[in-house]
Amino acid sequence: MKKALATKNRATRETWIDAAYTLFVNEGIEAVKVMPLAKTLNLTRTGFYWHFKDLSELHDAIIDIWQTRNTGIILERCAMPAQSLCGALLNLIDCWIDTELFDAPLDLAIRNWARNDARLQAIVDQSDDDRLTAVKQLFERFGKTGDAAHYRALTVILTQTGYYSMQVSEPRLQRAIAGCHYAEIFAGEAPTQLEIDAFLSRHR
Structure with missing residues (x-):
């Protein structure tokens, strides 16, 4: 179980950003939240925080794109x-x-x-x-x-x-x-x- 969790947490920052981009373009910024993203990617909420300090940092990444x-x-x-x-x-x-x-x-x-x-x-x-x-x-x-x-x-x-x-x-x-x-x-x-x-x- 720990090994599987570690594998999930190793998803890259770009993986989260790509998923956030898709949600954002299709459904708007209100849809870009940690739990829906984690569910979409079959990843853990904890995995998100390996790459971002908070949701606003992910939002800023979308703006940068x-x-x-x-x-x-x-x-x-x-x-x-x-x-x-x-x-x-x-x-x-x-x-x-x-x-x-x-x-x-x-x-x-x-x-x-x-x-x-x-x-x-x-x-x-x-x-x-x-x-x-x-x-x-x-x-x-x-x-x-x-x-x-x-x-x-x-x-x-x-x-x-x-x-x-x-x-x-x-x-x-x-x-x-x-x-x-x-x-x-x-x-x-x-x-x-x-x-x-x-x-x-x-x-x-």
Whole structure:
């Protein structure tokens, strides 16, 4: 019995975080509690405390995943080298088509949680500012300045937020084709056929 208990307690920190992530995205932060997690994993409550001092530390780990996976990827994609404004925008639009890059369900779950958590709302507000700044700087790299850069960047962010808040579902290639049209609207110029072909080839 002791040997079996020790084996259960050796579950990794990532095991608990992965289970918490799944519960959180599917059921909200209220579902992320020690006993439901332990039951889901067939582990002991004591095993949880091998890796976390309390539940708030696990909650913070979920927030860290969100900041890295979602805000981090937007900043990264905005900074990628590109030969044109449309090319730069398509690099960004990649992360809203490829679910391996940007986690829309996680973003929505975080925002729902933040409505009832002032500390998290402040983190979300700062993250949104960082995202907007990154997209604005993308436009500035290609000659858009002032309000022209700001409102284009805001339109990019709000368009994508609208997609997942309204839970729009469409085939990946269809979303990619739409992405080419959005890039043209955001940039005020059409991507080249070479840029379109390269972009669509990434999402077939």
